[in-house]
Amino acid sequence: MTLGKKNIYFQFYFWILVYIAISLPLSKYTMSMGSILLFVLWLMEDFQGEVALRFFRQKGFIRGISPFLAYVWHLTKQNLNEKFNRFLHNKAAVIFASIYFLHLAGLFFTSNFAYGMKDLKVKLPLFFFPLVFAGMPKLDYRWFRKLLLYYLCAVFIGTLYSSYLLVKGDFLDIREISPFISSVRFGLNISFGFFILLYFIIADHHFNQKQKISMGLMALWFLVFLSLMESITSLSIILIIGIFYLIFLTFKIRNLILKGTLFLLILAIPSFLYTYVKDVVHEATTVILPTAPPDKLTALGNPYTFDTINQGVEDGKYVGWYLCESELKKAWNQRSSIDFNGTDKQGNELRETLIRYLTSKNLRKDAAGVAALTSRDINRVENGVANYNYLKHPGLRSRILKILKGYQVYKSTGNPSGNSLMQRIEYTKASLGIIKSNFWHGVGTGDLQDAFYGEFSAMHSQLSRKFMFHAHNQYLAIFVAFGIFGLLIFLFALIYPVLITHAYRDYFFVVFYLIMLISMLSDDTLETHAGVMLFAFFTSLILFGKQRKNAV
Numbered sequence: 001m002t003l004g005k006k007n008i009y010f011q012f013y014f015w016i017l018v019y020i021a022i023s024l025p026l027s028k029y030t031m032s033m034g035s036i037l038l039f040v041l042w043l044m045e046d047f048q049g050e051v052a053l054r055f056f057r058q059k060g061f062i063r064g065i066s067p068f069l070a071y072v073w074h075l076t077k078q079n080l081n082e083k084f085n086r087f088l089h090n091k092a093a094v095i096f097a098s099i100y101f102l103h104l105a106g107l108f109f110t111s112n113f114a115y116g117m118k119d120l121k122v123k124l125p126l127f128f129f130p131l132v133f134a135g136m137p138k139l140d141y142r143w144f145r146k147l148l149l150y151y152l153c154a155v156f157i158g159t160l161y162s163s164y165l166l167v168k169g170d171f172l173d174i175r176e177i178s179p180f181i182s183s184v185r186f187g188l189n190i191s192f193g194f195f196i197l198l199y200f201i202i203a204d205h206h207f208n209q210k211q212k213i214s215m216g217l218m219a220l221w222f223l224v225f226l227s228l229m230e231s232i233t234s235l236s237i238i239l240i241i242g243i244f245y246l247i248f249l250t251f252k253i254r255n256l257i258l259k260g261t262l263f264l265l266i267l268a269i270p271s272f273l274y275t276y277v278k279d280v281v282h283e284a285t286t287v288i289l290p291t292a293p294p295d296k297l298t299a300l301g302n303p304y305t306f307d308t309i310n311q312g313v314e315d316g317k318y319v320g321w322y323l324c325e326s327e328l329k330k331a332w333n334q335r336s337s338i339d340f341n342g343t344d345k346q347g348n349e350l351r352e353t354l355i356r357y358l359t360s361k362n363l364r365k366d367a368a369g370v371a372a373l374t375s376r377d378i379n380r381v382e383n384g385v386a387n388y389n390y391l392k393h394p395g396l397r398s399r400i401l402k403i404l405k406g407y408q409v410y411k412s413t414g415n416p417s418g419n420s421l422m423q424r425i426e427y428t429k430a431s432l433g434i435i436k437s438n439f440w441h442g443v444g445t446g447d448l449q450d451a452f453y454g455e456f457s458a459m460h461s462q463l464s465r466k467f468m469f470h471a472h473n474q475y476l477a478i479f480v481a482f483g484i485f486g487l488l489i490f491l492f493a494l495i496y497p498v499l500i501t502h503a504y505r506d507y508f509f510v511v512f513y514l515i516m517l518i519s520m521l522s523d524d525t526l527e528t529h530a531g532v533m534l535f536a537f538f539t540s541l542i543l544f545g546k547q548r549k550n551a552v
Contacts, residue, residue: 009045010137013041013136014139014143014146014147016037016038016041017541018146018150019033020034020035020038020537021148021151021154021537022150022153022154024151024189024530024533024537025151025154025155025180025186025189026157026180026181027180028533031530032529035128038132039128039132042079042132043075044072044075044079045083083134086134087130087131087134090130090134091500092497092543093130093134093543093544094130095496095497096126096130096493096494096497096543097126097127097130097131099123099493099494099526100120100124100126102482102489102490103123103445103481104120105482106446106481106486107120107444107445107446109441109442109445109447109482110443110444110445112446112447113446114446115448115449116445119445119446119448119527122527122532123532125532125535126532126535128536129541130540130543130544132540133541133543138545138547139541139546141547141549141550144546145200148196148508152193152197152218155190155193155222156193158186158189159190159221161179162177162178162225162229163225163228166394172380172385172391174229174390174391175229178229181530182528182530182531183231184231184233184523184531185534187226187229188234188516188525188531188534190226191237191515192511192512192515192538194219194223194238195238195511195512195515196508197219197222198219199507199508200215201215203550203551205551223235227396228394228395229394230394230396230399230402232399233519235396236518237514237515237519240514240518241514241515241518242269243270246266247266249262250263250266280397280400281400281404284313284316284404285316286313286316287308287316287317287318295322298327298364298368299366300327300366302324302326302366305320305323305324305325306318306322306323307320307323311352312408314360314387314401314405315359315389317359319356321359322366323355323365324364324365324367327366328340328351328365329341329351330367331366331367331370332354332370336378336382338350344383344384345384346383346384346417346464347384347417347466348386348417350382352386353381353386354381357377357380357381357388360387360389361373361377387402387405389401390402405419406421407421407422409422410422410425415463416461416462416463417463423467426456426463427452427469427470427471427472427473428472428476429459430452430461431476431477434452435476435479435480440484441482441486442479442480442482442483442486443480448477448481449470451480452468452470470524472522472523472524473520473521474523474524474525474526474527475487475491475520475521477524477527478490497543498513498543501544503543503548505548506542507550509539512538512539512542516535
């Protein structure tokens with residue numbers, strides 16, 4: 001192949017990578033389409049258009065099809081043989097791809113083959129991307145930077161569209177403002193985007209001052225958006241990596257004044273966050289009673305009850321204060337088809353959801369309070385929204401209050417269904433129970449969900465069935481599926497390729513890998529298409545498809 005043709009091939013290769021990269025935060029469908037295009041290009045290296053056209057010129061269209069297909073078949077076999085040899089001679093790529101082989105071997109220990117095959121399909125990028133990038137030309141930093149700029153634009157566009165949904169307000173859960181992929185996976189994309197921007201601002205002299213100011217504003221916007229989206233996971237990841245980076249700089253910098261400033265900043269950040277959380281909790285759980293005596297009767301002349309013990313405090317107000325249940329029941333049943341004594345669409349007692357919602361709107365729990373609710377309010381209560389402020393004022397404060405309320409409910413009833421953090425505690429308990437019974441070999445690739453259903457039943461868990469998910473911890477999930485030896489193979493496949501490729505010297509790899517590895521502590525990052533694509537694409541690209549040197 002001539003140099004010109006090589007350049008054309010590389011251009012196709014680069015733009016397909018861009019197509020996949022911009023799909024990661026925006027579309028699960030185009031992620032798959034990009035992978036198919038990349039596979040075809042991978043197979044068709046050294047394809048010569050003039051040779052293919054010659055068959056049709058010499059023999060005509062119909063008669064030329066047969067030699068054309070023979071040519072494509074020969075080229076495909078030749079490339080498959082060559083590319084697999086490149087892959088097999090790339091020790092790091094083979095070891096990283098062993099994560100997929102581990103799941104393949106897990107079929108020998110499974111009885112639910114349908115689930116196992118579905119899981120192998122989801123995890124296919126763990127084999128596909130190391131295979132492809134091991135046999136493709138490596139991007140130098142100039143091309144890699146260009147790819148990252150397109151990726152940043154896609155992440156930014158995703159945040160803008162999500163902000164539109166947020167302002168529109170037509171959602172029942174803050175996670176719904178991430179319509180393309182799950183909010184957790186979208187948050188991981190934003191986190192990586194944040195650290196990309198930091199590098200471009202600090203270390204890359206390719207950009208001028210105005211461009212760097214724009215990037216700084218974009219990085220700040222990413223932080224603000226993560227706060228609005230209540231992405232505790234992503235914000236925690238940024239905080240952890242940021243503090244470790246500041247510690248690294250503290251030891252590296254020789255200027256004592258700057259060193260002392262960084263040290264104070266390291267202490268100030270967690271101190272500020274602790275104070276903020278403490279103040280939010282104190283404000284939400286401390287009731288300031290009015291100085292005037294409360295009204296004893298409703299507008300219809302019925303008596304109120306004032307419960308200050310059983311229903312607790314929320315948003316600085318007693319939930320059981322100004323309650324007239326007889327009026328509340330009658331008024332609600334006149335406005336909704338869901339019975340007052342029934343359950344909302346989340347499976348919670350509608351009575352409790354309604355009382356909490358009225359409290360959050362600072363309305364009395366009587367006929368007048370129900371009458372003051374809009375049709376949208378009624379729909380929210382029916383769908384299990386228990387606090388108006390969760391939707392009206394989303395952000396870190398709301399997220400903290402959700403965790404607090406979930407903890408209070410879990411502590412008093414043992415039911416973790418109302419909050420994702422409490423659910424994770426239940427998932428961890430179930431994971432440890434399964435591991436105890438299957439320590440050496442695990443339950444296999446396909447039996448993971450069945451094992452959790454069985455363990456939740458054995459635990460007599462009060463978790464609603466629709467919330468009975470996996471471990472929400474990738475390391476525990478691997479341990480459950482493949483036992484102790486499977487976990488050790490998984491950890492080896494994560495660590496060894498990094499060491500032998502010296503990828504720990506690459507800023508982009510370090511920050512991306514830390515984001516993904518930390519996320520695996522609180523989520524099944526590799527159990528969804530968007531998660532495994534994000535992890536496998538960038539890990540494989542930087543490990544095997546990128547030159548190690550970055551801008552200096």
